[in-house]
Amino acid sequence: MIFREATRQDLPAVLALLADEDTVLDPASLVVGEAHERAFAAIGADPRNEMLVLTDGPSRTGEAAEADEVVLGCLQLTYIPGLGRDGQERALVEAVRIRADRRGSGLGAELMRLATERARARGCGLVQLTSSKRRTAAHRFYERLGFARSHEGFKLHLEP
Template sequence: MIFREATRQDLPAVLALLADEDSVVDPARVVIGEAHERAFAAIEADPRNEVLVLTDGAGGAGGAGEVVLGCLQLTYIPGLGQNGQERALVEAVRIRADRRGAGLGADLMRLAAERARERGCGLIQLTSNKRRTAAHRFYERLGFARSHEGFKLHLEP
């Protein structure tokens, strides 16, 4: 397995993972819109954001035939709390539907935590849709605590 920053070449596979968490979506069938391109370019250019992938390593990092097995986005947030330490926000955690149950998700989250710790973050936080009860059990097994209640407000354009 290889854990690395995503490249533009990984975008179809990452979007395939995000498209449907209950089945495997062929990355070749994913439509990449202009908004996706802009978002990925912005993440790539921002030192406080990164999309990370876990791959099978076939053909070497980024090699032809390499399969993206999982992904997540890390955003590093400076703050005055926690003695001024940064915190890492984890978003868009996905493991391919046909590869779940083998510990890949735990590996991906451990590697992300290691990366955040090396950066000096004091904590990792995430939100998860209330309907994703299996994901909640997964995060609790990894040591995450339900310490806050989250709120979202969708903004109309």
């Protein structure tokens, strides 16, 4: 397994993971829109944001190897400065997904472990996330990893 920052080449696979968490979608069947391109570029350009992927690893070395990798999971880490917790940054974890056909194999736990290590190495004092109330299996997963239900979350959708 390889844990690394996502490249533009990974974008269709990441979108496939985010589009349907219960089915394995062919990344080639998805349209990568201009808004996706802008968002991906903005994440890559922002030192406080990382889109990370877990892949099955290359069968060869070099640039051609990345084309052979299968993206098995993804997440976005955003580092947030704050005055609380003695001024320590916190890491916000978003868009956590593991391919539907690979769930239950420990990949999700490994992805979260690697992300938590990355946040700790950066000096973060807290890793936080939100999860849709309907994702009860994900809630059990996060609790098994040691995450505690500490807050009630609220969202306000803004229409353009």
